[in-house]
Amino acid sequence: MKAQLKFICNKEIISGEFNPAMTVLDFLRNMKELKGTKEGCREGDCGACTVLVGELSGNYVNYKNINSCLLPMGDIDGKHVISIEGLNVDGVNLFQQFLVDEGGTQCGFCTPGFVVSFTSYLLTAETFETEKAVDYLTGNLCRCTGHPGIIRAANEVLKILNKKEIFTDRIAFLIENKLIPEYFKVAAAKLKQIQKQRIPVNYEGTKLIVSGGTDLYVQQGDVIAGKDINLISELISTDIIKIQNDECIVSASATVADLETSSIFNNMFKGFKDTALLFGSKQIRNRATIGGNINNASPIGDMTSFFLSLNAKLILSGKSQTREVFLKDYYKGYKRLDRQPDEIVSRIIFKIPSGDFKYSFEKVCRRKYLDIASVNTSFYCEITDNKFSVVHISAGGVGPTPAYLSMMAASLSGKEINYENIKQGIDTALTEISPIGDVRGSADYKKLLLRNLLYAHFMKLFPEVITEEVVL
Ligand SMILES: Cc1cc2nc3c(=O)[nH]c(=O)nc-3n(C[C@H](O)[C@H](O)[C@H](O)COP(=O)(O)OP(=O)(O)OC[C@H]3O[C@@H](n4cnc5c(N)ncnc54)[C@H](O)[C@@H]3O)c2cc1C
Ligand code: FES
Ligand code: FES
Known part of the structure; x- marks a missing residue:
């Protein structure tokens, strides 16, 4: 089954026919050649494949960190997907610099996932506290450095942010502090635009119900892309x-x-x-x-x-x-x-x-x-x-x-x-x-x-x- 999907990937609006059961990880790595998103376990355990997925809510975009190895393409229709390449457009960001300074990266395989998860924290946190940031990193594993260097890097960023004046516009604040790139400013407007043009997918008649996919994509990871799926989010x-x-x-x-x-x-x-x-x-x-x-x-x-x-x-x-x-x-x-x-x-x-x-x-x-x-x-x-x-x-x-x-x-x-x-x-x-x-x-x-x-x-x-x- 193919479906007409429309979504934003980093800065780019993408529209076309896709297999809705294919994982976003395979789309990024194999179709877009965006290899910064890593394939580790393919079972939701290591977090190396983590991406941000943003969904329009009124005039804002709610971003969440999600394992792209368990995420079907059908579920990013009308949404904003951000891979590590989408966080790096202006060069190494503040958190990445601290990862280097604090010994928080070695082989670098896990690093994109940590950066994406920490960014997800910054995009949603009510207050900037290291302990709460760590909760966003519990799904990311590093086999080289151990986690203390990564937590120190997060702590350094939060110390800087906490010294600044309270912000009214979170996106502008994070851009100003070199934590996300400029194009985040226009994401909500772009999502509004594609929502208007989006054609709802008709999944009727297909059998395999996929909800979050965190069980199905682990159990049937090898074969699921060949199946007709029915997304619960559409039902x-x-x-x-x-x-x-x-x-x-x-x-x-x-x-x-x-x-x-x-x-x-x-x-x-x-x-x-x-x-x-x-x-x-x-x-x-x-x-x-x-x-x-x-x-x-x-x-x-x-x-x-x-x-x-x-x-x-x-x-x-x-x-x-x-x-x-x-x-x-x-x-x-x-x-x-x-x-x-x-x-x-x-x-x-x-x-x-x-x-x-x-x-x-x-x-x-x-x-x-x-x-x-x-x-x-x-x-x-x-x-x-x-x-x-x-x-x-x-x-x-x-x-x-x-x-x-x-x-x-x-x-x-x-x-x-x-x-x-x-x-x-x-x-x-x-x-x-x-x-x-x-x-x-x-x-x-x-x-x-x-x-x-x-x-x-x-x-x-x-x-x-x-x-x-x-x-x-
Ligand atoms: C790394 C990792 C950690 C996990 N940790 C936990 C944990 O701590 N505790 C825990 O309980 N589980 C855990 N799980 C298992 C899993 O995340 C949960 O069971 C989750 O709630 C499954 O929901 P889902 O939406 O992802 O289901 P899916 O994978 O989408 O679907 C699971 C099954 O339910 C069917 N289904 C889904 N929705 C409906 C519906 N509305 N009506 C009829 N059928 C439906 C699907 O067809 C499929 O057969 C973990 C999984 C992973 C990969
Ligand atoms: S590849 Fe390990 S969580 Fe996705
Ligand atoms: S730096 Fe090698 S896995 Fe984390």
């Missing part, structure tokens, strides 16, 4: 997260980053941002959607675990009907879903937490960031008169599907909040799971992990009732 409306009556409605195309920055989510769930930060890297969160996390049916999907503990419902939209199914009933076996071939998940809906409620998410993986869980669990409860009035708990990595711990929930519901009842609930949970041993640990290890993570929820939420000494 689902863009009103991402909203409150309606007593429910919160989340579009299946909402990304983890959309939730991470959502005031609705952060006001509702204290500490939600920290939960989101445990998911992949900034690049992955900028693309990974909630619909994709639920539908890849991985037993260790973090967002699936989170929404299970909210007892969320899915809205399935088919050709002739729309229906609802509870997420806890959606999984019929390993990678088997209650979904017809013509259906997509369009929305996720949950009841807004009410009264005295508490929530907690726990995840263990081999390294804290940029890793998939060995075991995860999410807990939600409402409390009335020192009793658990509503309880929902999930567990990932302890069976063939993401698990809703219904027996544990039943064991705790209506019970007083004390150690004996919590212990009984956790003992019950351990009878309703069936972990298997794999590269992430033996079955017994995963059982022990889940036990400890379940206790961690209660130690965090009810420190007056349950302490480490009691559990050990």
